[in-house]
Amino acid sequence: MSWARIMTPLSGGQEDAAVLAAAAILAEPFGAEVAGVFAPIDAADVMPWMGEDFMGGVQASALETLAKATAIGEGRARGALEGCGYWNRRFVSLQSPVWAGLCAEGRLSDVVVFLDETARGRGALADHFRQMIAGEQRPVLIVRPGFKAAGCVMVAWDGGKEASRAARLATPLLEKAGRVIIVSAPQASNRRFDPALLQAYYAQRGVKAEIELLPDSSDVGHALLEATTRARADILVAGAFGHPRLQEFIFGGTTRTLLNSAGPSLFLSH
Incomplete structure (x- = not known):
């Protein structure tokens, strides 16, 4: 048996480098692909919270700010993947609906990798962890300090x-x-x-x-x-x-x- 694709959701934050390093350690013995999947905040999820009175220029300004933050986050996530040093890697940037895209990527991955803090419900990717393990029933690896795959x-x-x-x-x-x-x-x-x-x-x-x-x-x-x-x-x-x-x-x-x-x-x- 073997693994061919190791996936890790990325937020564009500082934690991306650590989770990608762990994914590379897991993938290396198999020569498996490390798929870094950037999962930004979905504008479709934010819109309902704005309410009917949150319209016009204020709404447009909020969406523009979100778009700029997404572009910055995507650049950081892409840079983290390129900087992980692993040869067999692929970057995926999800578009709205982000949930659907994440599920599709997870269904075609052998293992989904998360950091310990994410699994404890902290950070931007906490909901994605719960979705992968409970909703999608995907096998997940929760990485903790000192992680190694051959011990x-x-x-x-x-x-x-x-x-x-x-x-x-x-x-x-x-x-x-x-x-x-x-x-x-x-x-x-x-x-x-x-x-x-x-x-x-x-x-x-x-x-x-x-x-x-x-x-x-x-x-x-x-x-x-x-x-x-x-x-x-x-x-x-x-x-x-x-x-x-x-x-x-x-x-x-x-x-x-x-x-x-x-x-x-x-x-x-x-």
Whole structure:
């Protein structure tokens, strides 16, 4: 298996250089394309907030200011991509409707890369992160300081649909990893599953994986993070929003624990 296209949305801000550097690290072992997708503020989204009384010259001036800011942001985003030093790159500038364009680009990408701050709901691209992982159900990589793609990767697996999908989609990453650990907490789930099944799946694809069973715990999220610390894992692969999203929003859930942690970089899929 391989990855051919790594996408990262760009805002035209200072953070673009960091996320592109991480995307290049991820893409390099595969020779994959890094697609820098500039996602500006959409004038169509701003217009309804202006209201019926916000007309005439004031409206025109506001749209002109937005157009100038977009042009500046596009130039900065393009410059960040050119400056990342990776050879196989492509720049895409989205037009209105920006949401539709972003979804189209994400659907034809193997992985979408975001910075940690974005995944925590901060910055101009926070809504795009939520759209990619929850709305479009695209696999995302959340990059944290010290990111590297060829180190230790830990795969959280409970036999469920979300975790299994993440485990399968991450296979190209695992093929390049120096160490792979399947971590499971059988006593913390009502579902019966055997991590040896996933180990055998990986073995058929040339990936040698260890198995670590976690002790019984009412807080699986923190138990996973403790396991990554012990193993000095560089990336944690996990399913996202395994319970209904409304329930996760109200009660928290393992996904929220992982997103709010200071743990390793995250490869998530819903």
